[in-house]
Amino acid sequence: MYALINERFSTFRTFTHVNALSCENIAGNVILSTPPWATSLPNVDSSLSLSISKETSPKTVIVLFKDHISANYEERTEIYTDGSKTETGCGYSVYVPAQNISIACPLPRILSIFSVELIAIKHALLWVRQSQVTTKVAIFSDSLSALDAIKHSGLYHTALVNEIIELNHQLRTAEITISFVWVPGHSGIRGNESADQLARAGAANTHIRRNHAIPLADVRSYLLKSCKDEWDRIYQSTDTGRAYKxxxxxxxxxxxxxxxxxxxxxxxxxxxxxxxxxxxxxxxxxxxxxxxxxxxxxxxxxxxxxxxxxxxxxxxxxxxxxxxxxxxxxxxxxxxxxxxxxxxxxxxxxxxxxx
Incomplete structure (x- = not known):
């Protein structure tokens, strides 16, 4: 029995090595330093998604967005984040228009777009902590799934979500109020468009940070896809089962x-x-x-x-x-x-x- 387990684990390590994935790069869980009942809950605002649909014209989207900002976030430091995933790579961006800050970084290709969007939000919080911003902050993201994961963090026991909750709590403790706000993507909103271009530039960058931790869910999806691709290669290279093929x-x-x-x-x-x-x-x-x-x-x-x-x-x-x-x-x-x-x-x- 132990021999079989060792053989399977050895096969797993060989497969991950061949596919440029180190076992040491797999992200473990992040345990919150503060108990959940004492952790500051994130303020997530996705209300615009209720009044905007695919049929809404870009001009109307821009007007609705500007009205929403002026009514709720006019005196806040605006930070736009975005993630991009192409066939050749992944990248995230953080854009702070008031300070002309543009950050675009490449990420390992095996990350899901969900993880990339969360990484972008995480680095926006890191920038806030490092830049010593003392005002209220609004972080804009066009990923409803990422914002929903942050809002319902108790249902998403992932390292990235826990890191964001931890950073948000640290900033709230330092009396910096963070709001996570949904922004309609690809609608001509200037900050979001700039973040989108930066994220695409990051995805096109071939200098990948190999030491970036990969969420376990992405590792599982990547390995399943790689195994299926290998199975398909063998399936198509043999002459057996021609009627079924x-x-x-x-x-x-x-x-x-x-x-x-x-x-x-x-x-x-x-x-x-x-x-x-x-x-x-x-x-x-x-x-x-x-x-x-x-x-x-x-x-x-x-x-x-x-x-x-x-x-x-x-x-x-x-x-x-x-x-x-x-x-x-x-x-x-x-x-x-x-x-x-x-x-x-x-x-x-x-x-x-x-x-």
Whole structure:
């Protein structure tokens, strides 16, 4: 048992090393120095999201945002944060227009955009602490998910959220009031647009900070994706299972299913051709002939579904169902289109019972 565990852990370390991920860079949990009941709750304002939708024009968004700022945050130091994730990298930004402060930093590519947005907010708080700002501060972010995680921090036991809660409490203790405010993204709001450009510049920077801690959730997602990519590479490089690969070219593709376990078992056997038809039974040495007893030709899945004269009445019923759904009556459609799969199962049940 211990040998198996050591083998699995060794495989994990090898895989993370090959994929440029050190086990030492995985972030552990951050324990708050102050008990939760004594920690200052963050002030999160996402009220603008209730009055702005995708259909709201950019001009209206800007007017609503300016009115919201003048009514609630006019005398505060404004800080805009943003995160960017592209195919080549990640980056975050902190922009303080009143002091002409522009910070753009690259981050490891495996981070999720959720983590990148939280990192941007965390570094905005670090900047406030280091710059000795003594006024009220409004930190603007266009990530509702990040702000929601901060607002409901008790539900998000992650290192990044805990770090933000800890920093916010330290600043509140120093009598610096922090407000986290949602700003509509990509709407022409100057501070947000500047932060967006800075974050994109950070993501384009190839000088990555290798020592940046990676949240465990991002490590898990990255490893799952990497394993699936490796599985897909092996899947596509072999010649086995060609009939199934014609229907599912990549493991990233998903074939539709029906509501019953028996129905899905029937569909899997048809898709793989590993079923109780004479062609397969002869191939594995169970019977001497691979010919259809009614037609005298190979009893393949295609012959069984499309041509066998023994089941012409059942097939005609299946054809009518396909026509009623306006789908083609061919092998690929019958085995992949979710609109007709249950009728294919009915066809099998009415002809062979089970394959």
């Amino acid at each position: 014609d229907l599912r070219p990549s493991v990233h593709d998903r074939l539709s299913e029906v509501d019953t376990r028996l129905g899905n078992s029937i569909l899997l056997r048809l898709r793989t051709t590993h079923c109780r038809l004479n062609h397969h039974l002869n191939k594995i040495g169970c019977i001497d002939s691979q010919l259809c007893e009614a037609c005298g030709i190979e009893e393949t899945v295609e012959h069984y579904l499309m041509n066998c004269r023994k089941y012409r009445y059942q097939r005609e019923r299946l054809r009518r169902h396909a026509e009623s759904k306006n789908v083609n009556f061919d092998m690929r459609t019958l085995l992949t289109d979710p609109q007709v799969l249950r009728y294919v199962v009915e066809y099998v049940r009415s002809t062979r019972g089970i394959l």
